[in-house]
Amino acid sequence: MSDLILASTSSARRVLMDGLGVPYRTEAPNVDEQVPEDMPADEAVRMLAVRKARAVQERHPESWVLAADQLVEVGRDVLGKPQDRDAARAQLTRLLGNTHVIHTAVCLLGPGGHHSETLEDARLTFFAVPPEELERYLDTGEWEGCAGSYRVEGRGQALLQKLEGDRTNVQGLPMLSVVRLLRQAGFDLFARP
Ligand SMILES: Nc1nc2c(ncn2[C@@H]2O[C@H](COP(=O)(O)OP(=O)(O)OP(=O)(O)O)[C@@H](O)[C@H]2O)c(=O)[nH]1
Numbered sequence: 001m002s003d004l005i006l007a008s009t010s011s012a013r014r015v016l017m018d019g020l021g022v023p024y025r026t027e028a029p030n031v032d033e034q035v036p037e038d039m040p041a042d043e044a045v046r047m048l049a050v051r052k053a054r055a056v057q058e059r060h061p062e063s064w065v066l067a068a069d070q071l072v073e074v075g076r077d078v079l080g081k082p083q084d085r086d087a088a089r090a091q092l093t094r095l096l097g098n099t100h101v102i103h104t105a106v107c108l109l110g111p112g113g114h115h116s117e118t119l120e121d122a123r124l125t126f127f128a129v130p131p132e133e134l135e136r137y138l139d140t141g142e143w144e145g146c147a148g149s150y151r152v153e154g155r156g157q158a159l160l161q162k163l164e165g166d167r168t169n170v171q172g173l174p175m176l177s178v179v180r181l182l183r184q185a186g187f188d189l190f191a192r193p
Pocket residue numbers: 007008009010011012013028029052068069070071081145146147148150151152153170171172173
């Protein structure tokens with residue numbers, strides 16, 4: 001198989017791909033992540049995952065390109081990555097004591113016009129915790145770079161009352177689906193190096 005590029009700047013996605021062990025390299029998508037205000041979250045993540053993958057494939061038409069995008073939906077609100085601690089506080093205040101849905105879209109493009117996609121949801125319920133505990137969680141800095149302002153594999157798990165779905169999906173790449181996309185595309189996931 002020709003080389004695989006993870007079109008992502010996300011350290012969490014790199015950690016997940018490193019665990020799979022398939023040789024790959026990363027490249028920043030460098031795309032505009034604006035979508036129409038009223039676009040449903042599941043459509044927005046799909047549009048952005050495809051946009052990221054296409055941007056990198058245009059630079060490397062002979063390569064395989066894997067991209068993802070994620071948004072948090074709680075009630076009628078759609079949350080991305082917080083810009084600062086105050087935005088993270090507002091996001092977590094919205095999530096604590098409630099159930100929210102993580103939407104993650106993954107797109108795999110390859111030579112010869114290969115185009116496969118997956119859209120995975122996970123449902124998470126957080127404990128309602130007092131403001132002082134929320135401030136202590138914000139002190140960890142886990143909110144930086146995370147849609148929803150928490151890391152489910154880190155101290156954020158202390159907020160988690162219930163999780164329905166693939167835990168890796170919450171971290172940014174639903175690995176059950178990524179493995180399926182790669183196998184369907186013909187990748188040998190245990191190829192000799
Ligand atoms: N480690 C960790 N990261 C999370 C968690 N929840 C969300 N994220 C990250 O939040 C980010 C969601 O924002 P996106 O816009 O999809 O991706 P990004 O960080 O901009 O990275 P790109 O792939 O370069 O677009 C991703 O990097 C996810 O890995 C979590 O529980 N743990």
